[in-house]
Amino acid sequence: MKLSVTILAFCVAALLALGLVMLYSASMDEKETRLLAKQLIACGVGVVFCLAATAFDYRRLKKLAWPLFILGVLLLAMVFLPHIGIHRKGATRWLGYGNTALFQPSEFAKLALILVLAWYGDRYQRQMGTWKRGIVYPGLLILTVVGLIFREPDVGSALLIATVSSVMLVVGGARVRYILPPVIIGAIAVGTFIYFNPMRSQRIHSWMHLEETKQAKGLQAYQAMLALGSGGVAGRGLGASTQKYGFLPEHYTDFIFSIIGEELGLVATLLIVLAYVVLVICGLQIAWHAPDSFGLLLGSGLTSLIGLQACINIGVVTGALPNKGLPLPFISYGGSNLLAMLACVGLLLSVARQAQVTEEDSAMPGVGSRSRRSRANPFQIAQPELHAGGSVAAES
Numbered sequence: 001m002k003l004s005v006t007i008l009a010f011c012v013a014a015l016l017a018l019g020l021v022m023l024y025s026a027s028m029d030e031k032e033t034r035l036l037a038k039q040l041i042a043c044g045v046g047v048v049f050c051l052a053a054t055a056f057d058y059r060r061l062k063k064l065a066w067p068l069f070i071l072g073v074l075l076l077a078m079v080f081l082p083h084i085g086i087h088r089k090g091a092t093r094w095l096g097y098g099n100t101a102l103f104q105p106s107e108f109a110k111l112a113l114i115l116v117l118a119w120y121g122d123r124y125q126r127q128m129g130t131w132k133r134g135i136v137y138p139g140l141l142i143l144t145v146v147g148l149i150f151r152e153p154d155v156g157s158a159l160l161i162a163t164v165s166s167v168m169l170v171v172g173g174a175r176v177r178y179i180l181p182p183v184i185i186g187a188i189a190v191g192t193f194i195y196f197n198p199m200r201s202q203r204i205h206s207w208m209h210l211e212e213t214k215q216a217k218g219l220q221a222y223q224a225m226l227a228l229g230s231g232g233v234a235g236r237g238l239g240a241s242t243q244k245y246g247f248l249p250e251h252y253t254d255f256i257f258s259i260i261g262e263e264l265g266l267v268a269t270l271l272i273v274l275a276y277v278v279l280v281i282c283g284l285q286i287a288w289h290a291p292d293s294f295g296l297l298l299g300s301g302l303t304s305l306i307g308l309q310a311c312i313n314i315g316v317v318t319g320a321l322p323n324k325g326l327p328l329p330f331i332s333y334g335g336s337n338l339l340a341m342l343a344c345v346g347l348l349l350s351v352a353r354q355a356q357v358t359e360e361d362s363a364m365p366g367v368g369s370r371s372r373r374s375r376a377n378p379f380q381i382a383q384p385e386l387h388a389g390g391s392v393a394a395e396s
Helices: 002-026 030-055 058-078 105-123 131-151 155-172 176-196 198-208 219-231 256-288 293-317 335-362 368-376
Strands: 085-088 091-097 100-103
Touching (some): 002 030, 058 335, 085 100, 105 131, 105 155, 105 293, 105 335, 131 155, 131 176, 155 293, 219 293, 256 335, 293 335
Antiparallel strands (some): 091 100
16 A cells, blocks of 8 residues: 555656646746746645645545535536636636636536545445436436536536546446446437537547648647657657647647657657556555545545546547547646646545555454455445354344
């Protein structure tokens, strides 16, 4: 466990440092210099959040799951209020005043949904195999958050949190044959929405026909591919990118991975992918060794959120996926996402810390066997003991 925690912390620290360095490299004018200053502030605050979450006993969050979920839903709804929600680039995703965006509530809502699903899976773990408890009730919670995020519209984040939620339901014991019908219906609904939405249907068309649309909707993806290709194996050198001089839009947010490839080369991009893979493995190991089912579900959801978001971003930049507008965790510019990702890491470390405490307690005489049984399989339903005559032992 200690090794997983150490490796996890090292990977996150390395990705944070790389993100700040690349944002500094991309800061070629006064505006982008201000972005670097904002990112430094967000990073400092996020580290404080991470350390606080690590020291906090995550099991206390059971009592806060519903209040935080309700708060997340209210914040999502507030983006549609005039003079409070900020409308930019065809979407209303931020809270602020005037033209100043202060906070993106979908980032908080993702964590709140993961938390309440972890509480739900822990509370009803023996009934998660049924249709009603395993699909219908948690599905209403998921649909509330996903629907509001989809309405902004933020299709990428909606699909991300829907996938993470599905993973948590499977881990919690929901049957796959019950999950498949809602997933199929959701996929058909999203496909229909994209088909009748000109902007998003053009994105899909540009992804499938990049050469034909490289001067229009496919501009970002095409320029990102040029950046990755021009970097070669070793890169052109830190600060030597040419794509950031107005050729590649949003080069410091969603497409910063391509700038890394151009300046630091294929080796650096592969190391980043390796860092995310190792981070996910460590997170899943922490979740698996959690002292209770709540920690298992919470750790699985948080790890899936980080890993899937990184996978989608890298897939978009490399042309494997259509443009989704999701930042690269710990690296892309964006205060709200950075705070959310560092909070995820802090909660994972909290799960690991409590697991270590449980392991130490299990070594004490008289409690070792019980702790090991509860930690070996958090979802195991206790079976009644039988007397020698075959009767069921009464529970006191």
